[in-house]
Amino acid sequence: MASVRQVQITFDCADPERVARFWCEVLGYVVPPPPQGFATWDDYDRTLPPGRQGSSFACMDPSGVGPRLFFQRVPEGKVVKNRLHLDVxxxxxxxxxxxxxxLEAECARLVALGAVRVRLLLADDENESCLVMQDVEGNEFCLD
Structure with missing residues (x-):
């Protein structure tokens, strides 16, 4: 049986570049280089049909250890709690x-980037404290 070599995490969102750049700042990720033959992502984006321009964006761990994050535009907005979330x-x-x-220090940094603080969950008999937050489009994540 083949083993999994890489994982990409995909976010549905309204503004892929905005959300991707937020997560770059959160995680210390970088925007990957544009496709071969293009000086910038904007140059590449202009070659796409109008309906596909700005429809996706990505970021990656510069060390190559963490998963690539991919952001794709979808027509519907977020309406319920995530079934999956990231723990930072x-x-x-x-x-x-x-x-x-x-947790509070990182929360303050991320709020300045556009995140929203939801609530602090204090330690109990089973778990250490964590802080629930939302990214710039309302996707839940935890500072752990």
Missing amino acids: RVGTGLVGEERVAA
Whole structure:
């Protein structure tokens, strides 16, 4: 049986480039180079039919370790809670007040980028504290 070598995470959204650039800032990702023969993504985008221009965008881990993120425009807006979300690991190894402080500091940085703070879930008998947030189009994610 073949093993999985790579995973791409795909987001449905209204504005692919805006959401992709937000996640680049969150994760320290970069926009991949444009296709061969094009100096910029804008140059490539102009070659597409009008209805497909701006319809997708991507970002990638510059180290090649994390999954590629792909963003595709869809006509419908988000109407319910995500069935899948990303956990952005900023408090790994931290507990108590030190963990909450790390979560709050990252939350403040991401709110400045357009994220929305939803709620802080404090540690209990099973889980450490985490902070629920939404990206620039309302997709839920956690600072963990």
